[in-house]
Amino acid sequence: MIEIKTIIGTAIPLTGDNINTDRIMPARYLKEITFNDMDKYVFFDERFDKNGKEKKHQFNDKKFAGANILIVNKNFGCGSSREHAVQGIKRFGINAIIGESFSHIFAENCTKLGIPCVIVNANSVAKLMKFVQDNSQIKVNISLETKKISFGNERVDFEIPDAMRLSFINGTWNITELMRTNVDIVKEKIKSISYLNGFVR
Amino acid sequence: MSKHTLFDKVWDIHTIKELPTGQTQLFVGVNYLHEITTPQAFAMMRERNWKLAFPQRNFATIDHVNPTNERMRPFKDTTAETIISALEKNAKDFGITIFGLESENNGIVHVIGPELGITQPGMIITCGDSHTSTHGAFGSLAFGIGTSQIFDVLATQCIAMKKLKVRKIEIYGKLAKGVYAKDIALATIRKLGANGGNGYAYEYAGETISQMNMEERMTLCNMSIEGGAIIGYVNPDEKTFEYIKGRKYAPKEKKFERAIKYWKSICSDSNAKYDDIVKIDCAIIEPTITWGTNPSQCIGISENIPELKKLPENMRADAKDALEYMGLRSGMKMKRMKIDVAFIGSCTNGRISDLREAASILKGRKIANGVRALAVPGSYKIKMQAEKEDLDKIFISAGFEWRDQGCSMCLAINPDKLKERQICASSSNRNFKGRQGSPIGRTILMSPAMVAIAAIKGELSDVRDFYD
Numbered sequence: 001m002i003e004i005k006t007i008i009g010t011a012i013p014l015t016g017d018n019i020n021t022d023r024i025m026p027a028r029y030l031k032e033i034t035f036n037d038m039d040k041y042v043f044f045d046e047r048f049d050k051n052g053k054e055k056k057h058q059f060n061d062k063k064f065a066g067a068n069i070l071i072v073n074k075n076f077g078c079g080s081s082r083e084h085a086v087q088g089i090k091r092f093g094i095n096a097i098i099g100e101s102f103s104h105i106f107a108e109n110c111t112k113l114g115i116p117c118v119i120v121n122a123n124s125v126a127k128l129m130k131f132v133q134d135n136s137q138i139k140v141n142i143s144l145e146t147k148k149i150s151f152g153n154e155r156v157d158f159e160i161p162d163a164m165r166l167s168f169i170n171g172t173w174n175i176t177e178l179m180r181t182n183v184d185i186v187k188e189k190i191k192s193i194s195y196l197n198g199f200v201r
Numbered sequence: 202m203s204k205h206t207l208f209d210k211v212w213d214i215h216t217i218k219e220l221p222t223g224q225t226q227l228f229v230g231v232n233y234l235h236e237i238t239t240p241q242a243f244a245m246m247r248e249r250n251w252k253l254a255f256p257q258r259n260f261a262t263i264d265h266v267n268p269t270n271e272r273m274r275p276f277k278d279t280t281a282e283t284i285i286s287a288l289e290k291n292a293k294d295f296g297i298t299i300f301g302l303e304s305e306n307n308g309i310v311h312v313i314g315p316e317l318g319i320t321q322p323g324m325i326i327t328c329g330d331s332h333t334s335t336h337g338a339f340g341s342l343a344f345g346i347g348t349s350q351i352f353d354v355l356a357t358q359c360i361a362m363k364k365l366k367v368r369k370i371e372i373y374g375k376l377a378k379g380v381y382a383k384d385i386a387l388a389t390i391r392k393l394g395a396n397g398g399n400g401y402a403y404e405y406a407g408e409t410i411s412q413m414n415m416e417e418r419m420t421l422c423n424m425s426i427e428g429g430a431i432i433g434y435v436n437p438d439e440k441t442f443e444y445i446k447g448r449k450y451a452p453k454e455k456k457f458e459r460a461i462k463y464w465k466s467i468c469s470d471s472n473a474k475y476d477d478i479v480k481i482d483c484a485i486i487e488p489t490i491t492w493g494t495n496p497s498q499c500i501g502i503s504e505n506i507p508e509l510k511k512l513p514e515n516m517r518a519d520a521k522d523a524l525e526y527m528g529l530r531s532g533m534k535m536k537r538m539k540i541d542v543a544f545i546g547s548c549t550n551g552r553i554s555d556l557r558e559a560a561s562i563l564k565g566r567k568i569a570n571g572v573r574a575l576a577v578p579g580s581y582k583i584k585m586q587a588e589k590e591d592l593d594k595i596f597i598s599a600g601f602e603w604r605d606q607g608c609s610m611c612l613a614i615n616p617d618k619l620k621e622r623q624i625c626a627s628s629s630n631r632n633f634k635g636r637q638g639s640p641i642g643r644t645i646l647m648s649p650a651m652v653a654i655a656a657i658k659g660e661l662s663d664v665r666d667f668y669d
Contacts, residue, residue, distance in 0.1 A: 075396035083347035163223025199459035
């Protein structure tokens with residue numbers, strides 16, 4: 001299992017509340033049967049006009065090329081459950097997101113792919129965004145061990161559920177195999193689920 | 202006496218184990234699958250050469266990419282054909298029941314699950330689709346999941362989840378004529394905000410909910426996710442049991458009697474403890490329409506679009522951006538605004554009662570010149586029922602296109618799309634930028650009755666005027 005303790009890198013500031021997964025990944029790309037090309041489509045309709053010409057967008061901005069941290073505002077990733085949105089962001093090179101808040105399903109999808117979504121208050125987001133705007137080549141450090149984000153001479157605290165934080169650190173965040181090893185417990189437990197047993201229990 | 206909510210009880214019944222991530226491993230009673238979010242999950246199963254843990258607890262349908270005006274395979278759109286074929290093959294190879302396009306049970310996943318009696322009270326239900334909250338209308342905990350989580354469910358029939366808080370939304374008061382469950386949903390999201398439900402499950406309760414039929418409850422629960430709540434549910438009652446009775450997958454005879462006992466046992470206790478309680482007086486709700494680019498940005502039809510400076514400061518930037526996109530100004534009225542397209546359908550409002558309500562308005566009338574109008578039933582069975590009642594004739598003679606079942610123009614990844622900056626009066630659930638198939642297209646959400654009247658007038662209108 002992969003241990004995720006710190007994420008260090010340059011960051012992209014993406015302003016705006018309620019940025020939904022339809023914007024992150026336009027629905028027409030959900031027709032593809034693999035996630036392989038999702039990096040090409042991320043924020044497509046905001047990054048390109050109908051002739052394929054680049055529009056002004058942080059994901060197009062050369063100044064942020066190579067970033068691996070994304071900074072967002074409130075309710076990021078709301079709407080559709082499409083994992084394609086997270087796959088696009090991940091394949092674009094992002095491996096941690098700092099924001100004021102995340103939609104539930106989006107955050108779950110991120111966790112499944114080993115992308116920590118860490119929560120900081122609106123002031124700190126504004127400060128961070130300004131910092132990376134002015135210093136796009138200076139690295140930001142997210143330490144899951146100290147629960148602090150460092151940038152320049154600043155340090156801010158972030159929130160993340162503690163058990164989840166520890167599982168990133170210990171490399172136990174991907175629970176598929178673990179849930180699978182619990183199969184005998186599952187078989188035993190479901191004997192008491194009424195609708196699986198003719199409603200006799 | 203226990204004082205638990207339905208959420209607590211159903212959660213406990215399905216709890217397998219606590220996980221190191223702080224999540225709980227929960228058994229999934231029913232997992233629904235559709236073509237769009239599943240091929241990668243099956244590919245992960247194939248890579249590992251794994252079999253499904255409980256194939257009989259999974260049901261698949263095709264609904265998102267299929268055209269609604271032709272049935273000839275292979276479809277011209279080869280990517281659509283490929284992804285449909287992929288689910289057909291995956292269902293066959295992994296032993297899952299599939300209600301394919303040729304099946305009389307086909308339709309939108311959140312329409313057919315209840316229609317077939319698969320969705321029942323006291324279950325945990327998952328699907329790779331955020332509108333899975335719809336199934337909460339039956340008193341189940343139903344929520345949308347991503348593709349890697351679908352893989353978890355296929356492999357283990359379990360899902361890892363962190364416990365949610367529960368907010369009781371008490372809805373009281375009599376709905377005025379021309380005001381529907383859709384309007385309550387929009388008004389609730391407006392009141393609580395687009396992310397007001399984040400971290401919560403919503404329990405809809407109160408006298409208005411008791412009086413609602415199952416289709417209205419489904420509409421309300423369906424929209425929970427638009428307010429950020431991944432789960433919305435209603436405690437099951439006699440209406441729930443009556444709806445389920447006799448359906449294909451419903452328990453029969455003695456078993457049905459026993460089932461009712463279980464279903465009653467999982468209802469919230471009268472003294473249950475909630476993390477939050479909100480009250481909504483629906484007597485004051487008007488026919489509601491959206492003006493922005495998320496469903497919380499809505500107003501009653503007689504209201505003006507809010508003045509930016511009167512909005513809370515943290516909502517202004519979003520509102521300004523939305524108005525620019527929509528080509529609207531703060532302070533203006535929406536009534537009489539021209540529309541280009543009218544869409545009646547979707548998992549929110551594509552059921553028989555929705556079609557009946559719209560048809561009652563369209564009967565003997567014609568849609569305005571230049572308006573393109575689509576009526577898309579939520580399932581094949583609904584289509585057949587509507588045709589039995591001659592609703593199709595009403596839609597067609599009014600100038601609507603009468604289509605086959607599917608998600609259609611709700612998310613527009615089949616051929617049904619807006620063009621350029623067209624404005625669509627839509628009975629669907631999302632008014633996001635580009636949602637209906639044109640990256641610059643515009644969506645205005647409303648009830649099916651309001652869509653019908655807008656189609657007739659060619660502009661946003663108040664359905665209550667029609668009844669006067």
